[in-house]
Amino acid sequence: MIFSTELLKGTLKTIVLKLLADNSKMYGYEITQRVKELTGDKIQITEGALYPTLHALEAEGLLTTEVEYMGKRVRKYYSLNESGKARSKEKVSELAEFIETMTFLLDLKKKTLNVLPQ
Amino acid sequence: MYCLSEQQIDYILDDIRRNGIETEDLQLNLLDHICCILERTLKEDDDFECLYQLTVKQFFKNELREIEEETINLLMFKNYYAMKKLMIVAGAISAAAFVLGSLFKIMFWPGASVLLCLAMLMFAVVFMPLMAVLKVKEKGTSGQKFATVTGALVAILFSLATLFKVQHWPGANILIFSTIGVAAFLYLPAYYLAGIRSADKKLDTIVTSVILVSGIGLLFTMVNLRPPRLAPAELQLCYNNEALVRNMLYSLPDTGAERAKSELVRNINATCEQIKSVIIFNATGNKALPANANNPQLGFYDRPVASYFSDDADAVALIKKLEMQLTQYRQTKSTDNGDILNIDMPELCKFPSSGALCLLSQLQIYLLNAEREKLVATIN
Numbered sequence: 001m002i003f004s005t006e007l008l009k010g011t012l013k014t015i016v017l018k019l020l021a022d023n024s025k026m027y028g029y030e031i032t033q034r035v036k037e038l039t040g041d042k043i044q045i046t047e048g049a050l051y052p053t054l055h056a057l058e059a060e061g062l063l064t065t066e067v068e069y070m071g072k073r074v075r076k077y078y079s080l081n082e083s084g085k086a087r088s089k090e091k092v093s094e095l096a097e098f099i100e101t102m103t104f105l106l107d108l109k110k111k112t113l114n115v116l117p118q
Numbered sequence: 119m120y121c122l123s124e125q126q127i128d129y130i131l132d133d134i135r136r137n138g139i140e141t142e143d144l145q146l147n148l149l150d151h152i153c154c155i156l157e158r159t160l161k162e163d164d165d166f167e168c169l170y171q172l173t174v175k176q177f178f179k180n181e182l183r184e185i186e187e188e189t190i191n192l193l194m195f196k197n198y199y200a201m202k203k204l205m206i207v208a209g210a211i212s213a214a215a216f217v218l219g220s221l222f223k224i225m226f227w228p229g230a231s232v233l234l235c236l237a238m239l240m241f242a243v244v245f246m247p248l249m250a251v252l253k254v255k256e257k258g259t260s261g262q263k264f265a266t267v268t269g270a271l272v273a274i275l276f277s278l279a280t281l282f283k284v285q286h287w288p289g290a291n292i293l294i295f296s297t298i299g300v301a302a303f304l305y306l307p308a309y310y311l312a313g314i315r316s317a318d319k320k321l322d323t324i325v326t327s328v329i330l331v332s333g334i335g336l337l338f339t340m341v342n343l344r345p346p347r348l349a350p351a352e353l354q355l356c357y358n359n360e361a362l363v364r365n366m367l368y369s370l371p372d373t374g375a376e377r378a379k380s381e382l383v384r385n386i387n388a389t390c391e392q393i394k395s396v397i398i399f400n401a402t403g404n405k406a407l408p409a410n411a412n413n414p415q416l417g418f419y420d421r422p423v424a425s426y427f428s429d430d431a432d433a434v435a436l437i438k439k440l441e442m443q444l445t446q447y448r449q450t451k452s453t454d455n456g457d458i459l460n461i462d463m464p465e466l467c468k469f470p471s472s473g474a475l476c477l478l479s480q481l482q483i484y485l486l487n488a489e490r491e492k493l494v495a496t497i498n
Contacts, residue, residue, distance in 0.1 A: 029154035047177040056192035
């Protein structure tokens with residue numbers, strides 16, 4: 001099963017930030033491939049969503065970039081700076097909380113007494 | 119692993135550019151990405167172009183340009199709040215400067231025009247463009263967005279036209295005509311068509327359109343298509359000057375040795391008449407003023423002489439001749455005659471047609487009068 005882009009839309013920034021936090025520097029194609037590998041092809045980031053997100057993160061001042069020239073091609077590596085690292089943590093914990101809440105809301109786990117309001 | 123040739127890389131980059139990716143950063147990102155994919159999937163005997171097209175198709179829903187648009191969208195959104203804030207601040211400054219400037223103007227305090235110009239600039243250069251950009255980013259049909267943009271353009275053009283007009287900068291008239299043109303032929307139809315389709319806005323749209331038409335009509339009424347026509351009373355002054363010149367010319371000695379003494383003044387007089395004839399032709403279409411100042415057919419369009427003198431080789435030559443004759447005349451005089459004898463092209467170009475006529479007639483009267491006084495002195 002491949003998840004729909006609708007579902008991925010709100011989480012893409014978090015995914016990219018987390019990947020960059022775990023790897024010192026990555027380029028666009030590498031990011032898409034890594035996500036594919038890690039999720040067993042379940043999540044496939046489209047190029048049409050990845051690059052706008054990368055540029056937006058760069059404009060927000062969360063990324064540092066490094067350029068490598070390969071003949072006629074130029075490869076741009078992205079890595080997190082200090083505020084990027086902080087944002088990555090925030091975003092991941094925010095999403096984790098969200099997942100927990102969704103699990104509860106959609107009743108995916110047996111409700112336990114301490115989560116259920118009295 | 120397949121290795122892409124330089125031609126193939128150029129081909130890909132060209133194709134990316136052709137398909138609407140304009141940001142260089144994004145071009146290079148996509149180029150590298152596509153190259154990575156192709157290097158993995160291409161086999162020696164595969165068709166490169168065919169596989170490339172298949173690959174790039176996975177990047178978008180309808181066209182490649184979407185990626186560029188999405189990028190710009192995300193970047194814009196980041197600045198959205200800053201832009202909104204700046205718009206509000208600029209709007210507040212502009213409004214305050216308009217109110218204060220008007221107050222200063224009424225009270226004849228210094229600084230009124232500075233405040234009013236600041237207000238117009240703030241409004242035209244900061245507030246309206248930001249308003250248009252932010253409005254366009256909001257949801258709406260493309261028709262509504264087009265109306266917003268053209269509406270902002272009308273407001274910008276109108277305030278710039280006003281600014282140019284009061285500062286006497288060249289181009290004010292072009293700006294006013296552009297304002298009217300854009301308002302009547304772009305904004306009004308766009309606004310009407312965008313609003314008339316929705317049932318709940320229909321009446322509002324019709325009412326506002328009528329108000330807009332009236333506004334454009336009023337503005338157009340105020341515009342002079344031809345240069346201003348000289349009022350009959352002012353024209354009378356020109357006629358009086360002419361009568362004075364003619365009258366004084368009669369009193370000069372007209373025969374023999376006596377005439378030779380006033381030869382230079384007669385020549386200057388003739389040159390002045392020729393220059394005046396050029397001015398009169400440009401103002402009325404006739405070589406000389408008609409006999410009667412109250413002739414209702416007479417239209418004296420008081421354009422600045424600068425608008426037709428500089429392109430007219432004959433006029434330039436005549437004025438050069440006059441300058442030389444005046445220099446000659448000044449050399450025969452020991453007394454200081456002030457500015458009345460200093461007429462040249464820059465001096466004339468400061469005046470409208472009627473003013474230039476007056477200047478030349480005054481010169482003639484001055485010289486003829488001086489000659490007559492000399493004559494009276496010799497008789498006594």
